[in-house]
Amino acid sequence: MLRVNEPINQLLLAGGDNFLTSLSVDCVILGFHEGQLKVLLLKHRYRDMWALPGGFIYKHEPTDAAAYRVLKERTGLDDVFLNQFHVFGDPGRSSKEFHLEDFETDGIPMSSDHWILQRFVTIGYYALIEFSKAIPAGDLLSENCQWWDIHELPTLILDHHEIVNKALVALRLQLSHQPIGYNLLPEKFTMPELQKLYETILDKKLDRRNFQRKLLSFNILQRLDETKKGVAHKAPYYYKFDLEKYNDALREGLDSGW
Amino acid sequence: MLRVNEPINQLLLAGGDNFLTSLSVDCVILGFHEGQLKVLLLKHRYRDMWALPGGFIYKHEPTDAAAYRVLKERTGLDDVFLNQFHVFGDPGRSSKEFHLEDFETDGIPMSSDHWILQRFVTIGYYALIEFSKAIPAGDLLSENCQWWDIHELPTLILDHHEIVNKALVALRLQLSHQPIGYNLLPEKFTMPELQKLYETILDKKLDRRNFQRKLLSFNILQRLDETKKGVAHKAPYYYKFDLEKYNDALREGLDSGW
DNA sequence: TTTTCATTGCGTCATCATGACACAATGTAA
DNA sequence: TTACATTGTGTCATGATGACGCAATGAAAA
Numbered sequence: 001m002l003r004v005n006e007p008i009n010q011l012l013l014a015g016g017d018n019f020l021t022s023l024s025v026d027c028v029i030l031g032f033h034e035g036q037l038k039v040l041l042l043k044h045r046y047r048d049m050w051a052l053p054g055g056f057i058y059k060h061e062p063t064d065a066a067a068y069r070v071l072k073e074r075t076g077l078d079d080v081f082l083n084q085f086h087v088f089g090d091p092g093r094s095s096k097e098f099h100l101e102d103f104e105t106d107g108i109p110m111s112s113d114h115w116i117l118q119r120f121v122t123i124g125y126y127a128l129i130e131f132s133k134a135i136p137a138g139d140l141l142s143e144n145c146q147w148w149d150i151h152e153l154p155t156l157i158l159d160h161h162e163i164v165n166k167a168l169v170a171l172r173l174q175l176s177h178q179p180i181g182y183n184l185l186p187e188k189f190t191m192p193e194l195q196k197l198y199e200t201i202l203d204k205k206l207d208r209r210n211f212q213r214k215l216l217s218f219n220i221l222q223r224l225d226e227t228k229k230g231v232a233h234k235a236p237y238y239y240k241f242d243l244e245k246y247n248d249a250l251r252e253g254l255d256s257g258w
Numbered sequence: 259m260l261r262v263n264e265p266i267n268q269l270l271l272a273g274g275d276n277f278l279t280s281l282s283v284d285c286v287i288l289g290f291h292e293g294q295l296k297v298l299l300l301k302h303r304y305r306d307m308w309a310l311p312g313g314f315i316y317k318h319e320p321t322d323a324a325a326y327r328v329l330k331e332r333t334g335l336d337d338v339f340l341n342q343f344h345v346f347g348d349p350g351r352s353s354k355e356f357h358l359e360d361f362e363t364d365g366i367p368m369s370s371d372h373w374i375l376q377r378f379v380t381i382g383y384y385a386l387i388e389f390s391k392a393i394p395a396g397d398l399l400s401e402n403c404q405w406w407d408i409h410e411l412p413t414l415i416l417d418h419h420e421i422v423n424k425a426l427v428a429l430r431l432q433l434s435h436q437p438i439g440y441n442l443l444p445e446k447f448t449m450p451e452l453q454k455l456y457e458t459i460l461d462k463k464l465d466r467r468n469f470q471r472k473l474l475s476f477n478i479l480q481r482l483d484e485t486k487k488g489v490a491h492k493a494p495y496y497y498k499f500d501l502e503k504y505n506d507a508l509r510e511g512l513d514s515g516w
Numbered sequence: 517t518t519t520t521c522a523t524t525g526c527g528t529c530a531t532c533a534t535g536a537c538a539c540a541a542t543g544t545a546a
Numbered sequence: 547t548t549a550c551a552t553t554g555t556g557t558c559a560t561g562a563t564g565a566c567g568c569a570a571t572g573a574a575a576a
Contacts (some may be wrong), residue, residue, distance in 0.1 A: 020280045020281070020379070022278045022279070022280065022281060023280060023281055023379060029557070039490065057379075057523095059377065059386065060349045060377065061349065062347055062348045062349060063345060063347025063348075063379060064347060071575070084344065084345055085343055087321060087381050089315075089320055089321025089322060089381070090320045090321075091318045091319065091320060108359075119317065119318065120369055121278070121281060121315075121321060122349070123345050141537050173431075173432075173435065174431075176530085177431065190524095191525095192523085192524085205565090207563095207565075208568085209524095209525085209526080209527090209565090210563070210564065210565085212524095212525080212526090213526095213562095213563090214562085214563085217562085227571095229575090231523090231572090231573080232521095232522075232523080232570065232572080232573050233521075233523040233524075233571070233573065233574095234522085234523050234524040234525080234570070234571040234572065234573095235523090235524080235571070235572070235573095236523080236525090237523060237524090237525085254517085274524095448551085448553095449553085449554095450553085457562085458527065465534095465535070465536075465537090466552090466553085467536090467537085467553095467556090468534070468535065468536085470553095470554080470555095471533095471534090471555095472533085472534085475533090475575080485542095488544095489543085489544080489552090490543075490544050490545070490551075490552080491542070491543065491545095491550075491551050491552040491553075492541070492542040492543060492551085492552050492553040492554080493542070493543070493544095493552090493553080494552080494553060494554090495553090495554085
């Protein structure tokens with residue numbers, strides 16, 4: 001228990017001076033693996049519950065930088081796609097009792113007006129990362145950090161389930177305006193992989209042939225001469241994004257409407 | 259100057275205990291009048307600058323409620339459409355020097371570590387209101403509160419110009435998913451008025467006939483038997499929204515894409 | 517070695533949405 | 547009474563979309 005208590009104590013003592021006292025960030029870190037969207041979650045140190053990676057904001061730190069910091073610490077990744085999507089600002093969203101109970105189990109005495117027990121407003125970010133590049137790492141409060149299938153989440157603490165859901169809704173709405181495929185897929189990918197990604201995010205089956213036609217019509221993909229090896233049945237071609245054209249297209253939105 | 263100083267002093271003394279100390283809300287209040295989008299702005303008490311209506315958040319108040327409170331105070335309106343759209347969290351966005359200078363001009367002594375001078379993260383909200391129903395009212399710090407054409411804004415304080423711009427971008431992206439017409443127009447409106455609204459938000463000319471066809475195809479409008487009176491040339495029909503169908507349609511998005 | 521068969525690449529067709537524009541009707545102002 | 551800007555309605559060519567056919571591929575099964 002010492003392993004955990006020592007860093008916690010440091011956080012509790014110094015934290016109030018270093019951090020903004022009522023604001024935090026929480027990150028919905030998304031990856032795509034084996035045809036499924038995955039979320040990175042941290043195991044609660046005692047409870048049979050999991051939590052989104054989150055953190056406090058240093059007094060002179062941009063909120064975005066705080067989210068990047070959390071992301072770097074949990075995944076080892078630097079240059080990631082990160083998007084603020086919603087503020088969760090209900091006073092009831094965090095529970096003083098919940099945390100007090102934890103610290104009691106820790107054996108850490110805690111006055112009930114300690115800053116860390118107060119109400120926290122949290123800024124939700126979602127991050128899109130290339131699954132294979134991330135190296136999940138636990139934090140002070142949790143040795144266990146791992147990916148969960150977005151459709152088979154464990155019990156989450158507080159309102160973290162709502163945060164994940166809101167992130168998915170935001171992702172769906174921004175699908176045509178953000179380089180979502182580029183950030184979630186490896187550099188080379190096949191058309192069925194890309195389609196599966198869209199299907200997972202939209203939670204909807206798409207026609208294979210029409211999907212291909214539509215995406216090619218955007219002129220953002222570049223087909224490579226290489227086909228996928230060691231695969232049963234006919235081998236699909238590899239594609240990669242033409243980043244320049246992709247970004248140009250996103251500015252207008254891939255699916256204009258108006 | 260007393261008129262201003264007395265309430266300011268109360269705010270400064272009691273504020274630190276009542277409010278969250280590093281978080282605020284700012285509202286981009288939008289109305290539509292004479293074919294133009296208008297923003298409600300407050301005149302700075304000394305400077306030749308204007309500001310978005312904003313405010314602090316009580317320690318046990320939901321952030322959304324704080325925004326509603328600001329809105330009610332500035333417009334007298336209760337039941338408005340309000341949407342959180344972005345958090346502005348750069349430490350450099352507020353300027354301690356700027357505010358210190360103001361308080362010096364007020365003749366109010368202020369220690370440089372006062373909570374009100376510290377860095378503030380602000381949550382941006384946009385509100386859509388029916389122009390004619392609002393009764394703009396100034397606040398403690400500003401007797402002057404008035405509408406400005408979105409394309410002819412005066413100089414704004416701090417990063418408020420950026421906040422307005424971000425609000426417009428968000429509004430554009432959400433145009434097909436939010437009841438924007440319903441909230442900005444009076445109950446009865448003509449097709450040209452509705453079109454002008456869309457053109458203003460999208461900053462783009464639309465073909466009159468195609469626009470009419472498209473909006474009617476959504477089946478969210480109900481044509482009244484009444485035509486607009488006292489207008490030169492041919493009188494257009496009045497329409498109103500079929501709110502039930504409108505809300506149904508918005509759930510899917512008016513312009514699906516996928 | 518041959519056969520099987522799920523999967524991929526490419527194409528067709530009917531239908532619907534879109535952009536561009538024509539024309540008659542309306543009703544105030546000249 | 548006439549002029550004319552504006553509105554209501556419609557047409558037409560083009561392009562996008564959804565539904566589906568068919569041959570080619572290549573590892574796995576026979």
